[in-house]
Amino acid sequence: MPALRADADEIRTLFSRAMSDMYRVEVPQYGTLMELVDDTNRETLRQHEQLRASLERNDELERLNVERHGAIRLGRADELFNMRRIFAVMGMRPVGYYDLSVAGVPVHATAFRPIDDAALRRNPFRVFTSLLRLDLIEDESLRAQAERILGKRRIFTPRTLELVSIFETEGHLTVAQAEELVREALDTFRWHSEATVSLEDYKRLHDAHRLIADVVSFKGPHINHLTPRTLDIDAVQAGMPQRGIAPKALIEGPPRRDCPILLRQTSFKALEEPILFRQANAAKVAGTHTARFGEIEQRGVALTPKGRELYDRLLASTRQAGATARDYGSELTERFQAFPDDWSELRSQGLAFFRYSATPAGIEACKSHAPPSSLDDLVSAGFLRYDPIVYEDFLPVSAAGIFQSNLGTDQQQNYAAHSNRAAFETALGAEVHDEIKLYAQTERDSLEQALVQLGSPHLARRAMA
Template identity: 60%
Template sequence: MTPISFLSTDVIRDRFSKAMSDMYKAEVPQYGALLELVERVNQETLNQQPDLHRRLKSQDELARLSVERHGAIRVGTANELSMLRRLFAVMGMYPVGYYDLSEAGVPVHSTAFRPIDDEALACNPFRVFTSLLRLELIESETLRQRSEEILAKRDIFTSRVRELIERHESEGGLTNKEADQFVKEALETFRWHQDATVDLETYHALHDEHRLIADVVCFRGPHINHLTPRTLDIDEVQRRMPDMGMNPKVVIEGPPHRECPILLRQTSFKALEESIRFAGNAKGTHTARFGEIEQRGMALTPRGRELYDQLLREGRKQAAELDNEAYQAVMNKVFMALPDCEETMRHEGLAYFHYCLTEAGQTAKGNASNDLEVLIEQGLVEAHPITYEDFLPVSAAGIFRSNLGGEQNEAYEGNANRGSFEEALGSQVTDELSLYAERERASKANVLSSVKGDTVKA
C-alpha cells in the first residue's frame, strides 16, 4: 500500500497567507494600493542601501519580505479561541506571547499565532494577532449577559474545517487536496459579512460601551480587520500615504527612526466606514477594517526591553497630543539614551544576535580560537541582529484606538490575567524572549563547534 503523503505545515501556511491576502484585497481595494506603495518604497530602499540588501539576503529575509504579512482578529469566547489554536496548528503556527491591552484601556487580552523555528519563519512568517474579548470587564450586567447570549448562538467555523482539523490531529497531516480544502474552508472564518446578527438598538448599546465590543459581538465571525505588509522605511510610507488617497493615523507607533531599527514600528490608514444591514432590516454603518504597515528591527533582551519601555513611557508623556513630526522629534531626543550602534547593543547585552561563520571562517575549521570575540575580531565570525517577530502591547492598543475613534476606558486598565487567557486558549503561550535567547545560544554553540571541526550541531 502506498503511504499517504502529507503536505508540510509551512506549505499550508504559505497557501493560506496568500489566499487571505487575495481575499482582503478584493474586500478592501485600498489594501492593494497599500501593497503597491510598500513594494515601491522597499525596492527604492534596497537600491539606496546595498549593505542592507546584502544583509537581508544573507539572513534569508529578502525572499520572505514580499510575502510577509500579519493579520489581526478578535474573538468573543474561550471556545472560539481554543478552536483557533487548533486551526492555526494545522499551519504550523503557535501562540507566542501574552499581551494585556487592558493596560491601555482596551477590553481584550491577546497572543500572536506564528511559526517558531528558523526554517518556518524563512518560508513564510505569517502571524495572526488574536485577541479575546474580556466580557468580565463590561460594567453593565445587562450588556454583559446580552453579549454572552449573542456569542453563544454563533459558530465561526464551518463543519468541514472542523473535520479537517480533527483529521490533521488524528492522522498527523493533510494531503495536498485536503490542504486546499482546508484553506478554502478556513478563509470563511475570516471573511467580512455585511449582515449583523443583532438589531440596531443592540448594536448601539454595545457600541456606546466600546466600539471594539460591538465589533466582536455583533457579527457572524471575527472578520480579519487588517493585513499588514512589512516595509523597510515606514517614515517614507507614512509620508506618501496621503498621495495614494489614504488617511494615515497621526503618529507612528513604537520606537522612533534609528540607524539600527529595534522591535516594531507601526502605522495605518484610518478604518473604513462600511454599510451594514441589521436585524429587522435597519441600515447603518460600522467602522472596523483598516490598512496597517509595519517595520521590524532587532529583538531586545530583557535588559534592552526594560530600557525601551522606560524611554517609551517618558517619550509618550512628553509628546502627548503632538503631530507626527513633533512627536518623532521628542522621541528621537528621549531615545538617545538607547545606543544606536549594533556593536554597542551587543556588548551591552541589549539585543539578541545570531552568530555565523564568514567565508574565511569556513576555511579555518580546526585551527581557530574558541573565544567568540576573538573570532569576530579575526573576521571569522559575524554577528547579525535577530529580527523581532512579535508585537508590542502599547503599539497594538494605539492602533486599535486610532481605528476605533480614539476610545479608551480607564475602568479596563490594569487587569492582566494570563492564567485565564491560557485556560481559554487550552494551552500555555510560549515566552517570546526565550525563543530569541535560544536562537542566540544555539548559533554560538554551532559556530564554536564548527571552528573546532565538530560535525554535530547544538
C-alpha cells in the first residue's frame, strides 16, 4: 500500500504551527500577544456584523486563527536560493521585491507566500525574507571579514536539503517525510544564545549597522518575529501596556480608517538577550544582543496602481512635513483625508481591488430577464456584490520603520538608492511574482465567474473589456 502523500497546504500548516509553538517557548511575551489578539478579534467580530459576514462569505474567517507572518534575515546568495526551494515544498512562492536600502536598512527582500485563493484560505502563512547587502558596507576590510564569517556557516541540516531534493524529484513527499522536513527545517529558525564571533568583532559589525551584526554573528537566521493578524490594531496597541507589554510609539502604515487599506503594523520592543561571544583562547565572554520582537498587523484592501500611487504620495507628503512623533499621527490622518474612505468610492474610482460574486437575487432575476450590460449597472441593481481583496504583502517603508525601531535606535543610515532586483533574482534562482498582477487576476477571475452565473460567457467577456 503506497504511503500517504502530504499536500503543500498541509506541510505549510504543520510548519507554521511548529514555528509558533517554538517561538512561544522562546519568547513568552508572544503567547501573551496572541491572547490579546484573539480577544480583540473576538470582540471586533461581535461588534461588526458586516465585517463578519464579509469574511464568512469569502471563506476568510477561519484563516484568522492560523494567520501569521514571520521574518528572517539571510547572509548569502545560496542561503536565499535554498530557502526558496524549502518554501516551494510548502506551496510558498516569492512575491514582490523590496529594496529597504532606501530607508536606511542594508537589505533587499521578498515575501514567500501562497499565491492562489484556495491556498490562502487554507493558511496564508508568509515569511518576509531579507538578504544582507554586503556591497553596502563601505569599510572594505569589514565587508571582507563579514564574507569570511558567513562563508563558514551552514544554516540548513543536510537532511533538510535531502528531503527537498526528494520532493523536487518525486513531485511530492509522504506524510512521514513532510513531518521530518518540518522538524529538520525548524532547526534553521531556532534562537542561538552563542555567537560565532568575538565580542570585539560583533561590536565592529554592530557599529556598521545593528542589522549587519544580527545577520553575520550567529549560526543561522533566527526567526526575529511571528506576527498575528488583528482586525483592530488600535485596540491591540492600547491593550498591550495593560498586559505588561511596551508597544512602539507609532503604528506604521496608513491611519485608522472605516475602510482599511494595505497594511498597518506595530510591535513590542525588541528583547535584550544574553549572548556568549567566542574569544581567541576558546573562552567565552558574556554580552547582549537585541533582535527578536513581537509584531502585530492589520490587513486592509489591496490597492490598484492608481490607489498605490495616491497612498505613496500622501505618505511621502506626511513624512516631508517633518512632524514630531507626537504629531505624526494627526498629520497622517489629516493628509489621508484625500484618500476616499468608502468602499463604493474606492471601487468606482479604481483605487482598490475587489472580489465579485453574484447575488441570489441577481441569479434569480437573470433567469427571466437579460441582465444589465455594464458592471456599474449590475452593481447598482444588486446583481453583483463586491468585497475587498485582502492585501497579502508588505510595505517597504513600514518594514524599515519596524526594523529601525526594534534595532533599539533612531539611527537613520542614508544609503544611496541601490535597488538591484536583477541580482536578487539571480541569487533567488527565480523571478519574483508581481503582486499587482496577482490581485488583478483574482479580481478578473471572480468577476468572470460571477457574470457567468448571471448570464453567459459572452456577457463576462463584454464586461471585462
